[in-house]
Amino acid sequence: MGLCRLCRLLCKLGWLLNRRIHNFLEKTKNHQRKQIIDEVQGVSKEKEILRKRVNSLIKRRRLTEVKKLVKNEEIKPWGRDAQAKLGSRLLELLTETAYVQPPIDQSGDSPPDIRPAFRHKFKTISRDPKQKIKKRYGIIECDPLLLSGLDNPAGLDNPAKHMLIPYIPMLVPPKKWKGYDNGGYLFLPSYVMRTHGSRKQQDALKGVHVKNMQKVFEALDTLGSTKWRVNKKVFAVVEGIWASGGNIAGLVDRNDIPIPEKPPSEDSTEIQEWKWSVRKANKINRERHSQRCDTELKLSVARKMENEEGFYYPHNLDFRGRAYPMHPHLNHLGNDLCRGVLEFAEGRPLGRSGLHWLKIHLANLYSGGVGKLSHDGRLAFVDNHLDEIFDSAENPINGNRWWLTAEDPFQCLAACINLSEALKSSSPHSVLSYLPIHQDGSCNGLQHYAALGRDSLEAAAVNLVAGEKPADVYSEIAVRVHNIMKRDSNKDPATNPNALLAKLLIDQVDRKLVKQTVMTSVYGVTFVGAREQIERRLEEKGQITDDRVLFAAACYTAKVTLAALGELFQAARSIMGWLGDCAKVIASENQPVRWKTPLGLPVLQPYHKSERYFVRTSLQVLALQREGNSVQVRKQRTAFPPNFVHSLDGSHMMTTAVACRDAGLHFAGVHDSFWTHACDVEKMNQILREKFVELYSMPILENLLESFQTSYPSLVFPPLPERGNFDLQEVLRSPYFFN
Known part of the structure; x- marks a missing residue:
């Protein structure tokens, strides 16, 4: 440290x-x-x-x-x-x-x-x-x-207050984007894309005429024009908990764990165990120190903005076309703490539909399986917990603390306060609400693949089709994994070594075990990545204590989970494979994969082999790296499918943002989570579905193949994968597509 x-x-x-x-x-x-x-x-x-x-x-x-x-x-x-x-x-x-x-x-x-x-x-x-x-x-x-002062704000008069954070939220609307380095902050260097030093990506972007970037600029301007403020009631609760030592509601403990003392014995086994315990304690304390510094930075920005009437977040893009606030610490892409203390600066009356969506929003934030109920089930959950909600709003610290049992406690508290104000008012529908209400995609990466592949079964699995309650793809995969393990557990261990592992794991398979692997499968998770994800979940369960058995169990579960995914999402796998094969053809000619998003943004994968060189400075000789001329063929191939889908979900979010602005709505977006006022949720839901259908009514894969063939006329690309006959208009009628 x-x-x-x-x-x-x-x-x-x-x-x-x-x-x-x-x-x-x-x-x-x-x-x-x-x-x-x-x-x-x-x-x-x-x-x-x-x-x-x-x-x-x-x-x-x-x-x-x-x-x-x-x-x-x-x-x-x-x-x-x-x-x-x-x-x-x-x-x-x-x-x-x-x-x-x-x-x-x-x-x-x-x-x-x-x-x-x-x-x-x-x-x-x-x-x-x-x-x-x-x-x-x-x-x-x-x-x-200095270090103790950063970790203990009392030590140096809270040094976070004195730290220079140049890219703080703006008190005036951001400068409209008009070029690669013309927009965003008024006086600070601002670039429309985070290229991380990739000259080739910068050149590709600078080579596009400004007129061809107007849709992208307009979307970034729209996201940057949303006015925010600090939710003072929630922030006061955060400050109280933090002053009392944290360790509640997801806040890190402000105290280190004690370092074990060396045992008086000279026994080598005891000494070795002591060394391991010291290493573990130091590791935990380093992590806590890092988290405390991060929390202090977030809180210091909130303190600066607390008494402002409102502020703005200039946005720019990553190289795939996803939009992000340029301020890094306290923004709506952050954790529950950030989202809990932020709200829209302008309030709007709830209205009848707004009260309905505020209740659903609170149920979603509480979660614990509640978010998988039908809308009526979520409304019933809130109505059955009104006493706890009122108590949380009136006495969050010294009351029953029901809000602390939520998965997103600070956001849940904000919703409790708003709902309590409305229900205790003589006119609930006229109460002003400043809360952003979220509508989230259902395993959004697979939703995009289902739309590309037009596969009816996959579309139904990720809520592109209307149902009485939301389809849960994670639970579906968990059931398939359980069935495979059940079959394996009945086999002879002498001929099938997985039989013993299946018996050990069969009662541990649940939605949480497979969720992260399913979620990241569309973004190119490897077998090793899946095994590490599942190993962490099994370790959390604590039923397998032997490290070697844990490793073997994670390997087996990862293999079964990926097999179950392949069974259910064959069309998605086919498209992923086609995208990867196209990328391999291009990269084999030492060319980076490049394409244009539906909004006209040029994307170039920045995966090149780096070259090392040395520079002598006044302090020491530095070993620097620069972008080489040879591409990383494997990285170009494996990264293209997830990057391409990210460029599509970024396009969907940005077209939705502009359409919401034109309809008079306030809008904020976090990739596959779209936010607006409670009273405007139904209108936003209609818009985001229309924009999704509009996006995938375009011949996206055909256009991509044509662009490859035009750019590389001497190369031979594989034919387009077969697709189904799913009717995209079904999305317009699906209540749980985003919910």
């Missing part, structure tokens, strides 16, 4: 200064333009052609080319080498000038203990605790006094 490896830090420091200087030069453009004109207008007649050329370039704002013509000098951007060297010198200055002095307990007769706040050191670190290979890294280590 309290240390940071250097490479990325130094490059980031240099990049930030590079941006500051770039912004300064941008502000002097008008002065430079006038200077250039004065120089050119004084030239002789034989340079008249040059003058006309320069004036033409100036009118088109191509100032860099003007400077090259007039001053005959190349203007090159800083490279990563220069940024690293500059960052190194800046950090060196920090270590030479920043000091701390421990407080009061020093003797007045002794000299003050003033010491550097940061130190540059070399440390041998293992990147993976399970591996014995260790490497020597340069690090910056902060003084323990």
Whole structure:
């Protein structure tokens, strides 16, 4: 704890200064333009052609080319080498000038203990605790006094208050997007896409005409125009719990666990057990420290925004076209704490339908299986717990604390408060509601595959078809896994080694065991990934204590779960396979897979083999990496199916956002979860279904294949997979498609 490896830090420091200087030069453009004109207008007649050329370039704002013509000098951007060297010198200055002095307990007769706040050191670190290979890294280590202050806000007058968080929420609407680096924050560097340094992705994006990006820009502007505020009632409860030590409602414990003392015995077994217990305690304490710092950052932003009338989140995209708030700490994509303390800045009367959806929203947040009931079942659940809901709203800390039993406690508390206000009012339907009401997709990745494949069975499994209650694909897979294990358990262990594992596991199979694997299957989860997911769930159950048996059981369960998925979602598997095969054809020619989303956004998979090189700086020699010219064939192939589906769900969310804005609704989105006021849920539900049907009425796979054949005319691609005859219009009538 309290240390940071250097490479990325130094490059980031240099990049930030590079941006500051770039912004300064941008502000002097008008002065430079006038200077250039004065120089050119004084030239002789034989340079008249040059003058006309320069004036033409100036009118088109191509100032860099003007400077090259007039001053005959190349203007090159800083490279990563220069940024690293500059960052190194800046950090060196920090270590030479920043000091701390421990407080009061020093003797007045002794000299003050003033010491550097940061130190540059070399440390041998293992990147993976399970591996014995260790490497020597340069690090910056902060003084323990700073570290204790971060962990204990009382120690340094709450240092989170003094931390510079530049990309905080905005008090005015964000700047509308008009280009790659033109939009979002008014004065901070803002880019429409998070390319993580991929030059090829940046070039692909910059090469698109602004007119072809208008739909994307419009959607980002719509998401950024939603006005938020802090829910003061919920935030007061959060602050009270945090001040009392946390460890409630998902908040981390603010105290470390004690480190076990060394046993007096010299017995090697006891000593080894003690060492393991010390390692485990230190690991837990490191995790708690990290979580405490994260919580402090979230709360510090909430404190800054608490008394503001409202604020905004500028949005940009990842390389696949999914939208994210640019502020990283307190936003609606965050955890239950973040979502619980945020609400719309504008309230709207509940109305009859709003009261209905507020109750369903509360039931969904409580969950524990309640969210899988029909709408009527969820309404009945809320009506049967009104006393607990009223008590939670009136006395959240010292009452019965029913809200703490919810899966999302802070969001549940916010809903309890709003519902209590409405039901205790003489006119419940006129009570203002500021809460965002969520409508979530049902295993949304599989919903997109079902629409692509037009398979009726798969469509019904993920609620593209109307039913009396929501279909639960996770429970369906759990039943299939249980049936396979039941068959295996009846086999002879002498000839079938899985028989014993099946008998051991048959009573442990449930929805939770397979949920994560089912959810991530459409995003390319491997057998190893599935095994690790299931191993964690089995470990939580605690019925298998032997590590070797646990590993074998996880391997067997993962194999059975993936087999059950293959049985139920054959059409989805077929499309995944086709996408992967196309990507392999392209990547085998050392080309990255690229495509355009339905909104016209160019996507290029940034998976290239990196090249390592060394840069000598004032602190140390740095080993840097840069994007090479060879693609990672395997990564290009395995990542394409999930990335392509992510680009489709991003398109669905953004088209829904714009349509909701046009209909006068407030909208917020978290990938496959769409939010609006309670009174507007029914209208949003209609819009999001219409936009889904509109999206998949397009020949998406045909267009993709055609674009591949046009871009790579010499390559041969596999034929499109066969598809079913599912009628997309069924989605418009399905109440549990998003619910």
